[in-house]
Amino acid sequence: MGQTSTITTAVLERFLIQARLTGAQASLRPDGSHSRIFGDLHVHGLRSGRSVSLSGLHTRDSVPEPGTAVSLTILLGEEVLTLTSTLETPTQEGDATILHLAWPQDSAQIHPRREVRVAAPAQNPLKAKVNLGNRILDALLVNLTETGVGLAFREPLMLDLHTLLEIDADLPDGATLRCPGEVCHLTYMEGHDYPTRLGVVLNPTPSTDLGPMLRFIQARRTDRSQSLRQG
Numbered sequence: 549m550g551q552t553s554t555i556t557t558a559v560l561e562r563f564l565i566q567a568r569l570t571g572a573q574a575s576l577r578p579d580g581s582h583s584r585i586f587g588d589l590h591v592h593g594l595r596s597g598r599s600v601s602l603s604g605l606h607t608r609d610s611v612p613e614p615g616t617a618v619s620l621t622i623l624l625g626e627e628v629l630t631l632t633s634t635l636e637t638p639t640q641e642g643d644a645t646i647l648h649l650a651w652p653q654d655s656a657q658i659h660p661r662r663e664v665r666v667a668a669p670a671q672n673p674l675k676a677k678v679n680l681g682n683r684i685l686d687a688l689l690v691n692l693t694e695t696g697v698g699l700a701f702r703e704p705l706m707l708d709l710h711t712l713l714e715i716d717a718d719l720p721d722g723a724t725l726r727c728p729g730e731v732c733h734l735t736y737m738e739g740h741d742y743p744t745r746l747g748v749v750l751n752p753t754p755s756t757d758l759g760p761m762l763r764f765i766q767a768r769r770t771d772r773s774q775s776l777r778q779g
Contacts, residue, residue: 700742
């Protein structure tokens, strides 16, 4: 889809079924700007016109009360679904807590994934340090996905494609992203304070912990998709 669209019940049902079959990433936020986001969720099942169930809740998570208004975001391929609902009484399956949402009464919406970028120019950029061989440079992280980052530098840089580097970015709440990467794109944007732009593919090692980054992405994606929906 090329633009945000309101979807029918049939389209919503097909989207949720596909999300369940593919294990698509979902996040849930109780209404309220400072409420905790529940990430790493997945569609567990659905009863069309009645409810949607979610799995993946951590044992440390405190489940909001039934009747709590929530916003759900699901990433499926190049599309992001957002909808609002209310929580129903959770159930237990073994050691797992299954969340249940009432079938949304308001229209759900789908946005192209590119409109729900995190660390995008319209949002506050993240500070980063980049190790380029024997040089450590300050940079801004202006775009971020699960597989790559966009970096902006004040300095002009002449780099070959596939140049290896190391990224050390400050994430909110004191978390950091430390990961090696490989340059896949370089451009110069005349007139910008940070004119040199690099597109970098992340190359995590077995010891790289991407958990903080993935949780941050889910949080920003939820915030962004909610603002698109309200707009």
